[in-house]
Amino acid sequence: MEPTLNRPLRRSFVKGLLGTTSFWMASGNASWTAALAAEAAQPYLPTFFDAMEYRFIEAASERLFPVDDNGPGAKALGVAEFIDRQMQTPYARGENWYMSGPFQQGPANLGYQLPFVPRDLYRKGIAGVEHYTRQHYGKGFADLPPVQQDEILTALEGGSVQLDEVPGRVFFEQLRTNTLEGAFADPLYGGNRGLGGWTMLGFPGARADFMDWVNQEGAPYPLAPVSISGETA
Amino acid sequence: MGRTHVDAVIVGAGWAGSIMAKELTEAGLSVIMLERGPERTTPVEGAYPESIDELRGAVRKRLFQNLSQSTVTIRNTMDQTALPYRQLAAFLPGEGVGGAGLHWSGVHFRVAPEDLRLRSSVIERYGEKFIPEGMNLQDYGVTYEELEPFFDKAEKVFGTSGEAYKVQGKIVGNGNVFSPDRSDNFPLPAMKDTFSASIFRDAAKNAGYHPYALPAANASRQYTNTYGCQMGPCNFCGYCSGYDCYLYSKASPNVNILPALRQDPGFTLIPNAHVLRVDLDSTKTKATGVTYLDTKTRKETSLSADLVILGAFQFNNVHLMLVSGIGKPYDPVSNTGTVGRNFVYQTITSSRVWLPSSTYTNQFVGAGGAGVAIDDFNSMNFDHGPLGFVGGSPVWVNQAGVKPIAAAIGAGGGGTPRWGSAYKNALINTYKHSLGIDAHGSNMAYRDVYLDLDPTWKDVYGQPLLRMTFTWKDNDIRMNQYVVSRIEPIARAMGATKMNLVHLNAGQPFDTRNYQTTHLGGGAIMGDNPQTSALNRYLQSWDVSNVFVIGSNAFPQGMGYNPTGMVAALAYWAAHHIRTTYLKSPGPLVKA
Incomplete structure (x- = not known):
């Protein structure tokens, strides 16, 4: 639910x-x-991912959205918890996707044509990356230094790695999309902890009334964000 | 037991269906409106704060079509195998009461008069040879003067905010100098310019162009419409596009028509009712009613009706005609048939302008219909002769409220990082200090761009999916490139520190993976010739005269303007002629 x-x-x-x-x-x-x-x-106990998978999500999402001078990264924002919780939703079961066969591959610009829903993409994708990482680096992804983790993510993004059934690029895009959702969705879903994502961007969250700020000649909006549940930063 | 009989059955509870239902019940008809999605009302689904949850809303696509039940297949060219549109991306049709009219932005245009007679206009100015080989350029068969009372009527129902230029021949304000004469002013004054729109206005004016406030079906003040339905003033919360307005400020069928319609004893709305087909008699020239499936109970029901109105989304209207056998399917090889012909879209590209880091564009502030536009490169407002293309494009700053997930997913790319610290820097800078400028252009119709039924994939009801054959053509790519090139000096004058001018590239195929616009059109077009149009000028099927097909499916080509205002005016136009002529003597309103 x-x-x-x-x-x-x-x-x-x-x-x-x-x-x-x-x-x-x-x-x-x-x-x-x-x-x-x-x-x-x-600490949050994942319900979809096993311990290894969850460590992967934590490590990879932090590289995609790292802590830096701008503010918190994926780990501090609770992105892994967000993604695990999303796996229990209709979205993760592909319930709004057209998933009838036949599944025939075609040019990339005609869109996603794999028989896998997000849950499958994570199961197969993480197993594939772990296998690739052990083969090429001798360790699991989460145990590698950031430089090597970045190398792997770059290879996935660039499309040079095929993870058994799932193209590396498809898995990368799934992970990137859900990571960014976790950084910037309302904290209701487990990510964007302490409204850290919104604070970095200067997004005021659920205020949703800007009658007084339609045109202030380029001055920044003065109020910090508020969440749907009333949490403030 | 006989079938339930009703005077008129309407398919789809969006703008087209709701307008037709209101008009026909006013005429004393008993009306059943069938909507395949769920019931939706502002106090339940639209209530703050849950309605402004970006993840649940635009990201997980709460108000959009559920593709698991039915979708389309898409290919670029006739020699390809079309593949299913499995995930919503390029376009976002609505589902549920209100249809796409619940989650639209609210830009509420009339029409550029010459767009209604584009073929004639191009030939008059440049000769027939100016029209490229394979382009099916056509007139609508209706004029602006004929439609004007219905544009006026729609604006008074929608509570449209805007600034007029000319009313009854007199210049009355600082509106769009290219816009045609109006019988009356907008019912509400224009929405305020956001900061980004205000600097676009100044820069465009200084460059010699003619900026104007976008006409917006977002209420700039409180308003009670023709039907007694009330709207509250918009507060620029930024949740129009993809959302149901929690403030009753954005016009929707749910807010502006249904509250009145639901009181009418002659009106019945049945949600969760997926229409499988229009039933025809053995001659295929008369509809006897429709058959629908209750999506909850899976029970099939046939309704008997004297009049059938198709008011579903553009391509669903075409699909229903094809699966029901209304009219002759279009065949691009023999160039015969009309249903599926002239399938069109729009050429929309968004460019980005960055301002100094001391300047905050506060992009979360916005309203879906608010903004400032120029029409100097739209329609026939400029000399196409030396440029050698047909069509045009308004250019505008339409800050509708940029949400963080959408901003984050869309950031990076084009050679800049899409993740990591450098990406974070750029994302934050872009979110705080940039603005978008859109070229929102026309798309012409072509002989080999069309809709038909897919030979392979089916929906959950066992019917073949609709197949789109669509790609960008040279004429439209060159039009887009020209108009985008005109943005650069405006952006410089706005004080841009950096800009990313985005345009279509030569040979670029249509890409289904990125959102472009939900402004699909054509496929069952209106016109004055039954050989080249599926509908006559009253949106009545040439072949089955008790079926009217209302929507952007009637557009012979894609115009630069947003389609909803035109759809609403066409609905009132068709309804007027049904009420004043058809009901007295049912049959073809135009002799074929």
């Missing part, structure tokens, strides 16, 4: 509340709030 504002995953709900003064004022129960805070601080 996808989280929504009315039906959030419990953990994100707790995280959202912890940032609001009304929660602290209203609860008045020290032990309960402490327990919730402890739960919120626990």
